[in-house]
Structure formats: structure tokens, C-alpha cells
Amino acid sequence: xxxxxxxxxxxxxxxxxxxxxxxxxxxxxxxxxxxxxxxxxxxxxxxxxxxxxxxxxxxxxxxxxxxxxxxxxxxxxxxxxxxxxxxxxxxxxxxxxxxxxxxxxxxxxxxxxxxxxxxxxxxxxxxxxxxxxxxxxxxxxxxx
Amino acid sequence: xxxxxxxxxxxxxxxxxxxxxxxxxxxxxxxxxxxxxxxxxxxxxxxxxxxxxxxxxxxxxxxxxxxxxxxxxxxxxxxxxxxxxxxxxxxxxxxxxxxxxxxxxxxxxxxxxxxxxxxxxxxxxxxxxxxxxxxxxxxxxxxxxxxxxxxxxxxxxxxxxxxxxxxxxxxxxxxxxxxxxxxxxxxxxxxxxxxxxxxxxxxxxxxxxxxxxxxxxxxxxxxxxxxxxxxxxxxxxxxxxxxxxxxxxxxxxxxxxxxxxxxxxxxxxxxxxxxxxxxxxxxxxxxxxxxxxxxxxxxxxxxxxxxxxxxxxxxxxxxxxxxxxxxxxxxxxxxxxxxxxxxxxxxxxxxxxxxxxxxxxxxxxxxxxxxxxxxxxxxxxxxxxxxxxxxxxxxxxxxxxxxxxxxxxxxxxxxxxxxxxxxxxxx
Numbered sequence: 001x002x003x004x005x006x007x008x009x010x011x012x013x014x015x016x017x018x019x020x021x022x023x024x025x026x027x028x029x030x031x032x033x034x035x036x037x038x039x040x041x042x043x044x045x046x047x048x049x050x051x052x053x054x055x056x057x058x059x060x061x062x063x064x065x066x067x068x069x070x071x072x073x074x075x076x077x078x079x080x081x082x083x084x085x086x087x088x089x090x091x092x093x094x095x096x097x098x099x100x101x102x103x104x105x106x107x108x109x110x111x112x113x114x115x116x117x118x119x120x121x122x123x124x125x126x127x128x129x130x131x132x133x134x135x136x137x138x139x140x141x142x143x144x
Numbered sequence: 145x146x147x148x149x150x151x152x153x154x155x156x157x158x159x160x161x162x163x164x165x166x167x168x169x170x171x172x173x174x175x176x177x178x179x180x181x182x183x184x185x186x187x188x189x190x191x192x193x194x195x196x197x198x199x200x201x202x203x204x205x206x207x208x209x210x211x212x213x214x215x216x217x218x219x220x221x222x223x224x225x226x227x228x229x230x231x232x233x234x235x236x237x238x239x240x241x242x243x244x245x246x247x248x249x250x251x252x253x254x255x256x257x258x259x260x261x262x263x264x265x266x267x268x269x270x271x272x273x274x275x276x277x278x279x280x281x282x283x284x285x286x287x288x289x290x291x292x293x294x295x296x297x298x299x300x301x302x303x304x305x306x307x308x309x310x311x312x313x314x315x316x317x318x319x320x321x322x323x324x325x326x327x328x329x330x331x332x333x334x335x336x337x338x339x340x341x342x343x344x345x346x347x348x349x350x351x352x353x354x355x356x357x358x359x360x361x362x363x364x365x366x367x368x369x370x371x372x373x374x375x376x377x378x379x380x381x382x383x384x385x386x387x388x389x390x391x392x393x394x395x396x397x398x399x400x401x402x403x404x405x406x407x408x409x410x411x412x413x414x415x416x417x418x419x420x421x422x423x424x425x426x427x428x429x430x431x432x433x434x435x436x437x438x439x440x441x442x443x444x445x446x447x448x449x450x451x452x453x454x455x456x457x458x459x460x461x462x463x464x465x466x467x468x469x470x471x472x473x474x475x476x477x478x479x480x481x482x483x484x485x486x487x488x489x490x491x492x493x494x495x496x497x498x499x500x501x502x503x504x505x506x507x508x509x510x511x512x513x514x515x516x517x518x519x520x521x522x523x524x525x526x527x528x529x530x531x532x533x534x535x536x537x538x539x540x541x542x543x544x545x546x547x548x549x550x551x552x553x554x555x556x557x558x559x560x561x562x563x564x565x566x567x568x569x570x571x
Contacts, residue, residue: 004173011170012447015472018166019479022159022218026211026486029152099496101564109326123326123501 040101049143050096056086056137065143068103072096074135075108088112088136096127103127103142112136149206153198156214160221161191167225167448174449189239190224197246201557204254209560212490216553219483219538220546226468227541230453230460234541241543245550252554259559263319263502270352273312276305277359284363294365294533306360306368307548310513311555313356317376318505320349321383325501366403366410367520367532373399374516375509382508383501413530420527430457434466434525438477445473460541462533465525480539481522488515494556497563507559510552 050072052064066082073080077091084093090110097104106124107114114121115134127133133140148154168183194217201208220242228235256262262269276296284293285302295302324345343350353376360369377392403410412427420428420435433456440446453459453467460467469477491511498504514537521540524531535545 008170008173008447011166011173012445014166015163015170015448016475016479018159018163019218019476022156022163022214023479023482023486025156025159026215029211030489107326126499 050082050133050140051143052138053132053141054134054137054139056084056088056139058085058138060084060138066140068096068098070098073108075110084135084138086136086138089138090136093135094133096133105133110135148202150198150202150208150210153201153210153213156211157194157198157217159214160217161187161194163218164190164221164224167221168228171225171229171449174447186224186228186235186239190221190242193239193243193246197250200250201253204250205557205561207561208253208557209490209494212487212494212553212556212560215483215486215490216538216550219480219487222468222480222483223464223539223541223546225448226464226539227460229448229471230464230467231541234460237543238541238546241546242550244543245546248547249550249554249557252551253558253561256558259503259506259555259562260500262315262506262555263322266316266319269312270316273305273309274352274355274359277309277356277363280305280363281359294363302543304542304544306365307544309356310368310371311510311548311552313353313372314375314379314506314509314513316352317349317379318509319502321379322501322505324349325383361403364407364409365533366407367534370520370532371513371517371534375512378512378516379505379509382495382505410530413532417527417530430463431527431531433457434463435527437466437470438526441470441473441476443474445469445471445476447471461535462531462540463525464536464539464541465522468539469525484515484518484522484537487511491515491556494560494563498559499563503559503562507556510556514549514552 049065049067052060052062052066055062069081072082073092073095074082074084074089075091075093076084076086076089080092090108090112092108093110094114095106095108097106103126104124105114105116105121105127107121116125116127117131127142129142129144131142133142165187168187172180172183194213197213201213224235224238224242227238279296280294283296285295285297286293294306295304297303353372356372357369360366360372373396377388380386380388404414416423416428416431420431422428424432437451437453437456440451445451448471451467451470453470456463456466465477465480468480472479488511491507491514495504495507495511498507517534518537520529520532521534521536523529535542537549538546
């Protein structure tokens with residue numbers, strides 16, 4: 001017959017152990033989750049490039065492909081990831097981002113708007129492979 | 145088995161059940177000679193509630209986040225342990241509220257058409273919430289002798305409207321900010337080096353927020369007023385990327401000083417926060433007893449059932465952390481903080497995967513409510529800031545608090561179910 005005291009001690013330890021085992025499990029799960037997302041992002045993120053369809057007034061060549069980062073800023077000013085020197089492009093025109101395994105484009109408050117597949121977008125829209133993206137007079141296509 | 149679509153959640157739910165069983169079993173032995181049947185009953189009903197919740201979500205919302213519920217239920221288990229330790233007769237009632245809360249959570253998670261639907265009726269919800277708050281002005285009662293009339297109800301069944309207003313306020317802020325996001329981000333008012341949010345565009349938002357604050361302050365529910373203020377600031381940041389820290393803190397100080405000047409209970413709480421020792425036997429008794437309790441607990445704790453939490457007034461509602469701190473020690477307190485961190489983290493993960501601006505801001509807002517609320521209360525319990533009258537989510541005894549917090553969990557589950565998962569378990 002186990003003494004009451006031993007049982008009490010065992011249960012006291014059990015309480016602490018269960019709590020910390022749970023927290024530790026959460027930490028491990030989170031690590032794995034973040035690692036998985038990081039590697040998924042770097043390898044097979046769909047539609048990882050923009051192909052220049054129409055260069056507008058910029059010096060880009062048609063057919064030229066530009067790889068996309070997780071966050072890619074497009075605009076006329078020099079601090080953008082992709083600098084587009086076209087009169088109809090605003091200094092900060094649009095942002096293309098990878099989020100939840102999909103590509104999205106967000107208008108950054110441009111004067112002439114960001115156009116996806118012919119329609120001007122309002123805020124943020126998902127981009128799929130083959131979609132066309134028009135910034136000013138420059139037209140891109142999303143490709144993998 | 146086709147029904148095990150959420151294996152991770154099922155596995156993780158073993159932790160809260162094991163915790164409850166171990167702790168309640170421990171207390172039954174310590175108390176000695178007590179009816180073991182009641183312990184077994186409580187654990188069994190708890191497990192049943194968890195399984196029912198899990199199965200409902202598995203059937204109707206299988207893609208929802210799988211780690212959120214186990215974290216919440218672990219906190220709930222700790223709350224049940226605390227209540228059973230402090231006021232044994234109340235444990236079944238707390239369990240009842242947990243059951244009701246779980247039902248409300250599943251009903252919310254499964255029942256609403258789409259998350260974005262909630263945003264469409266933001267004025268309706270908010271007006272309802274403010275009306276409930278206003279009702280406390282007329283019908284409010286004070287069942288705990290706290291000199292604030294914040295409850296509605298009768299015959300032992302009380303309900304605190306501010307808990308619901310919290311949720312609808314987040315819906316309103318999130319929805320409004322999601323719609324007006326671009327306008328607000330790109331047009332701050334600059335005064336020298338300070339940025340002010342563009343009040344013209346934020347008009348209705350500020351009005352609604354101001355109205356909530358007025359109602360709360362009128363009812364002297366300053367803890368919740370503080371919560372509303374901070375949630376608003378945070379959602380503004382989440383929506384626009386601008387922190388407005390300078391202005392935000394400035395207004396907070398102004399508000400704090402004004403409430404200090406206006407309300408004697410604020411003066412009292414600030415005084416005992418700054419220096420409790422002179423009035424340790426009088427006004428500061430509760431706080432000093434709590435501090436003593438932590439000290440008595442030390443690192444490993446006095447052990448469940450071995451402490452003296454009865455020396456802390458209103459311990460099961462306002463100072464649960466002190467009771468758990470004494471009996472579970474620093475290790476226990478750190479674990480509790482860790483659980484809240486995990487909860488907020490999970491909510492933010494859900495927010496980051498959301499597909500619409502509103503869903504993202506909403507999830508972030510809900511996470512902030514839970515996190516900031518826990519932070520404010522724990523800070524008050526630990527004498528890091530003055531005591532406020534709000535509850536520790538899931539841990540404190542209180543029906544409307546548990547109900548509202550469960551509804552928030554249901555909403556978070558729904559948001560996570562509507563987001564693309566990256567093909568992994570746990571979302």
C-alpha cells in the first residue's frame with residue numbers, strides 16, 4: 001500500500017510535469033511548423049517569378065524574368081525591389097507578397113492603380129500563375 | 145478511423161485532462177476522507193466536454209487550428225483546479241459555465257455564415273454591445289460588493305455585459321480598420337515629430353470608441369476601459385503599421401491622471417500599489433496577503449492543498465494567480481504565463497494566415513484582448529501595476545468571462561478554418 005505522503009509527492013510532481021511537458025510539446029510543434037513553412041517558402045512556392053510582357057517606358061526587355069522575394073516592392077523610386085522608370089508608375093506603386101502559401105498583390109496607394117487581369121484592384125488580391133499584373137504601362141505575368 | 149481527422153488536437157487534449165485528474169486527485173487525498181466520486185465526476189464531465197467540442201470541430205471545421213483548444217482547455221483545467229481548491233462548492237458551477245461556453249464556442253464557430261459576415265453588421269453588434277453597457281447604468285447590480293454596478297441578473301445568476309462588449313468592439317474596430325486601411329495609413333497628421341492618426345477618416349471609429357470609453361468610465365469599469373484603449377491602439381498599429389506610440393502613451397497618461405483626480409478608488413489602488421506597507425492591515429490587505437502568498441510559495445510551491453489562500457480576500461475571482469502562485473510556486477506561475485503566451489501566439493499565427501484584412505485584424509484583436517487582459521490582471525496581482533477589476537481569462541471564476549472568452553476561441557477557430565492551411569498538422 002503506497003503511503004499517502006508518497007502519493008501526494010508523486011501527484012505534486014505529476015502536476016508540474018504535465019504542465020511543462022505540454023509547454024515543451026507546443027514549443028517543439030511550433031519549431032517544426034516554422035521550419036516547414038520556411039523550407040516550403042524557399043523551394044516550391046508557386047509562381048515565383050514575374051515575366052515582363054510589356055516593358056512600357058522602362059528599360060526592361062520583354063520576356064525578361066524577375067524572381068520574386070517574399071515581399072517585393074514595385075515602383076518608380078530607387079528603394080523598391082523592382083524599379084520601374086515609367087511615367088505612369090508611382091514612387092511606391094504595389095507590393096507583391098507571399099502569404100500563407102499564395103502570392104498576393106497589394107496596391108501601395110498608387111495614382112493610376114494596380115491592374116490584375118484587366119481589372120483595377122482594390123486593396124489586396126490573390127495572384128495565380130498566368131495572371132497578368134499591370135503597373136503603369138508595364139505589364140507582367142506571374143510564372144513559376 | 146475516419147473520425148480522427150484532428151489527431152494532434154485529440155492527443156494534446158490529453159494534457160489538460162491529465163492535469164485536472166492529477167491535481168484534483170491530489171487535493172482529494174490531501175483533504176482526506178472526501179467523497180472521491182465528486183472528483184471522478186468532475187474529471188469525467190470535463191473530459192466529456194472536451195471530446196464533444198473536439199468531435200464537433202472535427203466534423204464541421206476539420207481544418208481549424210489544432211493547438212488552440214488544448215491551450216485553452218489547459219487554462220480552463222487550471223481554473224477548475226483553482227476553484228475546487230478555493231471554494232469547492234463552486235467547481236460544478238464553473239464546470240457548467242465551461243460547458244455552456246464550449247457550446248457557445250462551437251455554435252459560433254460552426255453557425256456563422258462566414259467570418260466576413262460579422263464585419264458587415266459591425267454597427268449593429270456594437271450598438272447592441274453599447275446598449276448592454278448602458279443597461280448596467282439603469283439596471284446594474286453589485287453582487288460582489290465592489291462598489292461598481294457592472295452586472296445584470298438575479299437569483300445568483302449574474303452576467304457582465306462588458307465581456308460581450310469587448311468582443312463586439314473588436315469586431316467593429318477590425319472591420320472598420322480593414323475597410324479604411326489605405327486611407328488611414330497614408331494620411332497621418334504630422335505635428336513636428338509626432339504622428340497623429342487622421343481623425344477625419346477615423347471619425348466614426350473614434351466616436352464609437354469614445355462612446356464605449358465614456359460608458360465604461362461612467363460605470364467606473366476602468367480596467368475594461370484601459371483594455372479598450374490598448375486594443376484600439378494595437379489594432380491601429382496592426383492595420384496601418386504606424387505605432388502612434390508617442391500620442392498613444394500621452395493620451396494614456398492624461399487619462400490615467402484624470403481618472404486619478406476624479407475617482408477615489410483609483411487613488412486608493414494607486415496608493416496601495418506604490419506603497420502597500422503602511423496600510424497593510426487595512427486598505428492594502430488583499431495585495432499584501434497576495435505578496436505574502438507568493439513568497440510562501442517560493443519556487444516549487446507549497447503544494448496544492450497546502451497553502452493558505454483563504455487569507456487573500458476574493459481570491460477566486462480577483463487573485464487566482466496568488467493562490468496558484470502559493471501552491472504551485474514560481475514554476476507554476478511561469479507555466480501559466482507561458483500558457484497565455486502560447487495562446488496569444490496561436491491567435492497571431494491564425495491572424496497571419498487569414499485571407500481577408502478583416503479576418504486578420506479580427507484574429508489579432510482577439511489575441512490582443514486575451515493577452516492584454518491576462519497581462520493587466522497578472523501585473524495587478526504581482527504589484528507591477530494597480531489592481532483593476534478584470535478577470536484572468538479562463539482562470540478566474542466567473543460565468544460571463546468564461547462564456548465570452550470561449551466565444552472568442554470559437555471565432556478564432558472559425559477564422560483559422562477559413563484560411564488556407566499549409567498542408568501541415570496543427571495548421
